[in-house]
Amino acid sequence: MADRLKNEDVVTFEERLRQLGxxxxxxxxxLYRLPDYPMLLQTYIWQDYDIAPEFPTLLKFLNFWxxxxxGALYSVTVGHSKLLKPAEIRAVGGEFLLN
Incomplete structure (x- = not known):
């Protein structure tokens, strides 16, 4: 089964630690204006792990931009989803072994 997993399906240890944090x-x-044609807008989609509502990683990227x-920035629309929710983490009270 592990050989059927694609690279994008595997969450790295570092990614999981960030989610727990x-x-x-x-x-x-x-949306940004094209440098040579400022009347035209172009779309760029950015995606990374970040903390809402401060978004330090996104703000760092926008400052770099x-x-x-x-290309002058026109607008930025942000969506955020916590991938690991508190209900998904629970303590295990016991362990059962099957022969």
Missing amino acids: GYGLATAEI QNRLD
């Missing part, structure tokens, strides 16, 4: 999957739709890239 309060990180969730953040997706941002970024404004300081280093030519």
Whole structure:
């Protein structure tokens, strides 16, 4: 069964630790103006693990965008989902072994 898993289906240990620390999957739709044609808007989709509502990772990326890239930001729409919820983690009271 493990050989049927795709790389994107496997959550790394670091990703799981971030989820336990309060990180969730953040997706941002970024509309920006094309540098050569400022009347036209282009869409860029950004996705990473981040903490809502502060979004430090997204803000770092947006600061990079404004300081280093030519396309002026028009709007940013953000969605966030905690992938690991408290109800999904529970203590195990016992262990049962089958022969």
